[in-house]
Amino acid sequence: MARGREELALKVTAVYPHRAERYPQLRYMGSKHRLLPWIHEVLSEIEFSSALDAFSGTGCVGYLLKAMGKRVVTNDFLDFSYQIALGTIENSSTILSEDDCAMLLDENPDRASFIQRTFSGIFFTPGDLLFLDNIWANIPRLPTPYHKSLAIASLVRACVKRQPRGVFTVAGDPERYKDGRRDLRLSLEEHFHESVALYNATVFDNGQPCRALKADVFAVPPDDLDLVYMDPPYVPRADDNCYIKRYHFLEGLASYWQAEGTEILEETKVRKIPKRYTPFSYRRTAVQAFEDLFRRFAGSTLVLSYSSNGYPDLDQLVGLMQKYKRDIQVFEKPHRYHFGTHRNVSRDRAAVREYLLVGS
Template identity: 30%
Template sequence: MNYIGSKHSLLPEIERVLDEHGVPRSGIALDLFAGTGAVGKLLKRRGHTVWANDWQRYAYVTNAALIEQNRLPEFPRLTLPTQQDVNRHPRCETVLAYLQTLPGRKGEFYEHYCEGGSAGRQYFSRENGLRLQQIRDTIELWRSIEQITESEYFWLVACVIESADRVANTASVYGAYLKHLKATAEKPLQLVALRPQESAVQGHRAFCQDSLALLREQPGPFTLIYIDPPYNARQYSANYHILETLARWDVEEFEPRGLTGLRPAESHRSAYSLASTAQKAFTALLSEARADYVLFSYNNEGLVPEATLLQLLGAVSDSAETVVSSKSRPGRDSVSVTRIPFKRFRADADHEKRTYSADATEELLILARLRSSSPLSSVATTQLSSQGEELSSAV
């Protein structure tokens, strides 16, 4: 999925930073803003028990399928009307193949969001919209009559989300749909089987909570906390509202708003995406971080300036005198920064109302060795919050 802020292309750099600084390949790694699960998969491969969190339901479902599970689901309780191919394919593929044969039908999702629906929006072609409606209705039915387990349910929904995204009639995100069907949106929906990341370790988990609330609830200690928050004002809840609705399948419970059919206004507005609250939110998050290491991903054009972030991380790092190095000096500094030139995320091309300033920005990977994996002393917490306040008045 072409997801805003996905770290898929940065995985080699992330792995290199962790290895060069000797971050152990064991213990629990908490991915607090997990998105597509790309980094969680890397951390599983690295040998960690991974806990992945994201408060968007589509991201949670994806992480429940790819991170929480170590292998493909088997569907032992499900009876399909057609049982052909049962010995020729893994059972999960037979289940997808069955869903793939459903002809489609009308329903609320189709009416609100698909070509030919009564609301006039066209995020999906008529044919794909009708089929998505019936496929999701069927998965919901199987769950309600307990023919599938919760993990089988999440895997199926994650496969539908990924497959639907490939035929969506948008420029990239769901802030708007295109007036005419683009070529990929005209292709028939093809259900893809997502592969959970294999791992010899048990105990992987997925959470769907506000990051700070989760940190307060789960005391750790963790080997590593990976923090990859939004860095600009784009709200994921608005940009991916269709995927959220496909994940929750709750369109009968709200009135889609405006031209684009957004979910209710109060849905998840992230404090990290508002200039007025982002720094306070980081301060609070770091004061709850109980881990050996924190790896922080951010962008040099982010809402919180790099210098501020480094000071916040310096306050929780394990050196009394914080040495902040912009060159990565493995094993020597308690806070180190790696800068990676990064192609800017573009939802669409330049046009008369918008010209992007530059194609490249810098992605920052800031690794901090923390003072202690036990809860921060009150001195450190006070230092952190007063630093946060000083900084916010200075910025």
């Protein structure tokens, strides 16, 4: 056990904001959605009024913080994560109306056919791909960036639901999967309608000016935020932790493959885009990256999510955090991940202990 590490029994003091439970759950590597009540228990022991969710992913932790009444800033270097946070956390009042949705579904004679040409026979059905090209021709007609972000978030959720294992690593026409799952039976358009209703329902004003950022974490200014929540990728024992490899389709879709870094790699079977470098993905750079992270945000209370199957290990992380914070507390919870890119993820590997390190 690491020096200075304490196991704490939590006394539940604050009521869990059920709004957070209703936040749309995306099948996403490392999502903390199922851990939100526990994260809330830990966070509600800490006094703070503003927070950065530095690796926001699906946005569920940032949204929990918003539901707790905090001034929230979110950040992720992926465009689709940013769009979700823009629509659900920064946005406090805009929703997609029925008229907006009808306009999005209007047949647009000027639509391009990029998605149909690029992904035909790789992902989804011809009807789904046509739907995506057509809706993207109409998205620029939405009046504000918040409308657009809600439309993009809804498309992202629709695509994850309709994709057999929620990832875009292998080609797979959903018609081939005959297991009768509702998620695979519904068209992308049907999933889109359900997703709009769910994301619209997340929109509320907590009275604080919340913001969403899209940047490398080392470019985020270490502002005057009281608390920084960090949930970076960890170097896994096997496989890799590349988000682009799994979610390249969503990242391209967020800008209709117009943003820098979304150029299709034509030689790849599933039409990937270039990997995004992050030092958290490699053994040789991860330890230094954690130290840089803790140093950068040392002026705030640090809260780090960690799972027992990651590298570096817990004691090493505690040691690194102790360089910048005097008091380190470690909270622990068993957790079973229901996510895997391979069917043979063993039960042992999938059963991990989840930790929250709090440095103040």
